[in-house]
Amino acid sequence: MNQFLQQLVNGISLGSIYALVALGYTMVYGIIKLINFAHGDVYMVGAYVGFAVTTYAGIGFIPALIISMLSCALLGIVIEKVAYKPLRNSARIAILITAIGVSLLLEYVMMYFVGAEVRSYPKLLDDSVLKFGNIIINIQQIYIVFTAIALMLLLQFVVKNTKIGKAMRAVSADRDAAQLMGIRVDSTISFTFAIGSALAGAGGVLVGIYYNSIDPLMGMMPGLKAFVAAVFGGIGSIPGAMIGGLSIGILETLVSGYGNSMYRDAAVFAFLIIILILKPSGILGKNTKEKV
Amino acid sequence: MNSMKVINKKNILILIVIIVFYAVAQALINNGTINNFYEITLATICINIILAVSLNLVTGFTGQFSLGHAGFMSIGAYVGALINMEMNSTSGFLAGILAGAAAAAIVGILIGIPTLRLKGDYLAIATLGMAEIIRVVFLNMDDITNGAAGLNGIPRFTNWMWLFIFTALTIILINNFVHSSYGRACISIREDEIAAESMGVNTTMYKVMAFAIGAFFAGIAGALYSSYFYFIKPSIFGFMKSIDILVIVVFGGMGSITGSVIAAVVLAVLTTFLQSYSELRMIIYALLLIVIMIFRPQGLMGTKEITDLFKIVKKNEKNQ
Numbered sequence: 001m002n003q004f005l006q007q008l009v010n011g012i013s014l015g016s017i018y019a020l021v022a023l024g025y026t027m028v029y030g031i032i033k034l035i036n037f038a039h040g041d042v043y044m045v046g047a048y049v050g051f052a053v054t055t056y057a058g059i060g061f062i063p064a065l066i067i068s069m070l071s072c073a074l075l076g077i078v079i080e081k082v083a084y085k086p087l088r089n090s091a092r093i094a095i096l097i098t099a100i101g102v103s104l105l106l107e108y109v110m111m112y113f114v115g116a117e118v119r120s121y122p123k124l125l126d127d128s129v130l131k132f133g134n135i136i137i138n139i140q141q142i143y144i145v146f147t148a149i150a151l152m153l154l155l156q157f158v159v160k161n162t163k164i165g166k167a168m169r170a171v172s173a174d175r176d177a178a179q180l181m182g183i184r185v186d187s188t189i190s191f192t193f194a195i196g197s198a199l200a201g202a203g204g205v206l207v208g209i210y211y212n213s214i215d216p217l218m219g220m221m222p223g224l225k226a227f228v229a230a231v232f233g234g235i236g237s238i239p240g241a242m243i244g245g246l247s248i249g250i251l252e253t254l255v256s257g258y259g260n261s262m263y264r265d266a267a268v269f270a271f272l273i274i275i276l277i278l279k280p281s282g283i284l285g286k287n288t289k290e291k292v
Numbered sequence: 293m294n295s296m297k298v299i300n301k302k303n304i305l306i307l308i309v310i311i312v313f314y315a316v317a318q319a320l321i322n323n324g325t326i327n328n329f330y331e332i333t334l335a336t337i338c339i340n341i342i343l344a345v346s347l348n349l350v351t352g353f354t355g356q357f358s359l360g361h362a363g364f365m366s367i368g369a370y371v372g373a374l375i376n377m378e379m380n381s382t383s384g385f386l387a388g389i390l391a392g393a394a395a396a397a398i399v400g401i402l403i404g405i406p407t408l409r410l411k412g413d414y415l416a417i418a419t420l421g422m423a424e425i426i427r428v429v430f431l432n433m434d435d436i437t438n439g440a441a442g443l444n445g446i447p448r449f450t451n452w453m454w455l456f457i458f459t460a461l462t463i464i465l466i467n468n469f470v471h472s473s474y475g476r477a478c479i480s481i482r483e484d485e486i487a488a489e490s491m492g493v494n495t496t497m498y499k500v501m502a503f504a505i506g507a508f509f510a511g512i513a514g515a516l517y518s519s520y521f522y523f524i525k526p527s528i529f530g531f532m533k534s535i536d537i538l539v540i541v542v543f544g545g546m547g548s549i550t551g552s553v554i555a556a557v558v559l560a561v562l563t564t565f566l567q568s569y570s571e572l573r574m575i576i577y578a579l580l581l582i583v584i585m586i587f588r589p590q591g592l593m594g595t596k597e598i599t600d601l602f603k604i605v606k607k608n609e610k611n612q
Contacts, residue, residue, distance in 0.1 A: 035413045086586050092412050093357055094589045097542055100535060101581030108574035116571075220531065227417060266428035269421030276418055277406050 002134040007257040008250060013141035013210065015249020016148035020203035021226035022233070022241040023155060024196030030172040030236035031192045032088065037099040038079060039200055040223015041106035044216060046072045046201025047121075047208040048110065054122045061124040061209075065147070068205045069198040076197025077190050085186070103223075111216040118215045121208040144206045151202055152242055155195065159238060168192055172236065221265065225252070228272040234285025243283065306464075314456050321452055330564075331452070335520050337560040338455040339513045342462045344540040344552040346509035349466050351538070352546035352595075353475065354502040355482030356408060357416045361537045363423030364510035365517070366529035367399055368392035370430060370437055372515025373446045373524055385449035385519055389458075393511035399426070400507025404500040411485075423534060431526045442525025443518070450520035458516060462509050467549055469505065478502050482547075539577055543584060545591030550598040555591075 021043055028036045050068040053059055059067075083102050087095045130137045159165040167188045170178040179185050207222065208214045229248040233240025248268060255267040275282065317334070320326045326334060347361045368389075375388035407418040430437050437443065469475050477498045480488040489495050518524045540559055544551030566573040584591060 035417065083582055083586075087589075090585075090589055093546075094585045096357070096413060096416060097538070098582050098585040100538075101578045101585065104535070104574055104578035105582065108571050108578060112571045112575065224417075224420070228421075231414075231417070260432065262432050263428060266425045269424050272421050273407065273418050276410055276414055280410065280414065 003257065005135050007253045009135060009137055009141065010257075011250030011253035012246060013144050013249075014253060015229075015246035016145050017203045017207050017210065017245075018222065018226050018229050018249050019242045019245025020148050020151060020199045020206070021222060022229040022245045023152065023238060024200045025227050025230040026233070026235055026237060026241040027168075027192050027196045029230065031168065031189055032084070033092065034084065034095050034099060035227065036196075037096070037223070038102040038106055039196065040219035040221075040226065041103050041110075042072050042075055042079075042197045042219070043200040043204040043207075043223065044110065044214070044219030045075055045106060046204030047214045047218065048114065048204075048216075049201065050205035050208055051119060051121060051214055054124055061143075064124065065202055065205050068201040072201025072204075073194040073198040076193040076200075079197075080190055080193040085189075103220075107216050107219070114216065116216060118213050121212050121214060123212075124209055140209060144210060147202065147206060151199060152238075155199065156238060158195070164188070164191055225265075225268050228268055228275075230282075231272060231280075232275050232282055234282030237282070237284040240282055240284035310460055314453075314460075317456070318452060333560055333564045334452065335450070335455055335516075336563070337557055338459045339517050339520075340537070340540060340556040340560060341459050341553050342509055342513040342516070343537045344544065344556050345462055345466050345549055346506040346513070347537050348541050348544075348546065348549060348552045349470065349478075349509075350502050350506040351541055352548070352552075353470055353482060354478040354499060355485075356499055356503065357412060358419040358503070358506070359416045359531070359534050359538065360419035360421075360423030360426075361506070361510050362529040362531075362533035363419075363426040364396040364400060364507040365514035365533065366423075366426060366430060366524075366526065367396040367507075368511025368514030369518040369524050369529070370443070370514075371395045371511070373443050373518035374436070376447055376449070376515075376519055377443070377445070380447050382449055385447075385454075388519070389512055389515040392515035393508045396511025396514070397504045397508040400504040401500055404503035405496075408496065408499040408503060420531065420534070423529075424531070427526045427529055430529075437526070440526065442523060442528075444523050446518050446522050446524070448519055448522060450516050455516060455520075458512055462512070463549060463553070466505070466509070470549070474498065474501065479547075536577075539581060542591055543580060545593035545595065547595035548591070548593035548597055550596070551591055551593030554593070 021039065024039050024042075025036060028034060028039070046068045049071045050064045053067050054064045079102055083098050084095060087098055125143050126139045128139055130139065130142075159168060167178070167183045168191065170181065170183055171185055171188045171192075175185055178188075204214075204219075207218075225248055226245065229244035230241050231244070232247060233242070233244030248271075251271060252264050252268060255261070255264050259267075317326070321331065343361060343365060347358065350356050350358050350361075369392065372385075372388035372392035375391055376385050378384065379387065403419075403422050407415060407422065410418055431440055433439075470478070477488070477493045478501075480491070480493055481495050481498060485495055514529075540555045541552055543559065544553070544555030562576070563573060566576070
């Protein structure tokens, strides 16, 4: 039982990072129906920005988080304008391949400039531990979970209660109708990319602190797993992405804890295939009918 | 019906072209113009042609976006290598290729039946996940596959002759398949799945068939690879390998076998020249993907083949 609770604690802290990344996937998919393969790499860039400003400028956790989020938001807007906007009306497969291209570009441009080696992240947060019986909770984990929850609440507020949030929901429901109602579709899509990328940047900084190491290809696997989380929760749904992220985090730590940690990634993908076959719309997703 | 006979003008012409092509390359190898270094490029080209043409059948002709081709390649590579190491003879090599291809095809069918119900993006992610699962399984079968360290000292039987034979066979067989009634059914699925279904095409069967055939040839490519490079390990067949193959197909044109062949040659030569700058090569690949999709989404050849060129010439002659 103790081991189970301990795995649960680790799973929740990892899962809240996945949830942050999954939110970006789900928002972008909701609005332009694109699996943004480059999203995992935006998260990697976020981790590197956080690394650079803390190592060379020596600033603390909160300012580093904000700088990283802002730069990722900018990067997200640039990616959308340069790579995805010209293709908005072409075949889905063309945009998907472009997204893979952008993902490779970010990875290898980063590798070209900073090298392929793994770097160790500076210690930004107190890493002393709290003990509850046999369960050990690192203060870092508490910070990570709370940062993630705060950002998710902020996002929920923006989407539900602000004008731009209303515009985002309108564009995702029906782009043409939204345009006819006077909503600026282009800037709404850019804003969605900015928010999604900012959350990924925050996730990058948090994961750098949590695992204490970053490298240019770090975004590939977590990016895919966050996508699995978004699909599980129901793609397009914000609470779904949170539930999905936590579930994937917990699944992963349980597989590592009780089974073989080498099968961790396989378990997540097997889970994805099972969801896609049994309930492709996810647990909170809407069913869409096929139209001719 | 002249075209129904096996021995006709067209087939004889194709045979002559194939033999001349083989003989010229063999002569260049013999007199040393193609040295050991370029021979590796030549082998890479052949293996990539097999991979790209087989992926083109799935993605280009049938329209099923697969990101897991390297998974099938790895099955062929491991099965082929294990049989090859056990028997250590040419017949063992050929048996390994056949068994590897068959194993890949069987796995293709088993995976295809559930996943091919998915469409577009979801299918891409599911096939990607499936290839990752295959890789992790090989990684963990320590007793048989030697885990992450991989298999070493696989006997080398793959040479220019076998590479050429299998490449030519792949191109001819897949080309024939595409131009048969089965192939037309596959193309109809790409054009409009709902319309094809309502015209009585059994879409699930044809999708699984294309997937299995693609997996079969990817298995051949994997077995050839393992016997050429002596050494395989699971990380060779990761996500990046699938992307490499996809880049060839997209660059050449989805739905053009000629395109895949040309793209495999061009990209292999590019890779040879950029060997010492592997990051730069990936940046170029990435830019190539983005630029092609924005400015020429149909790729180099679109859905055209080199034989279409002759048809145009003939038509012009008739008109005059």
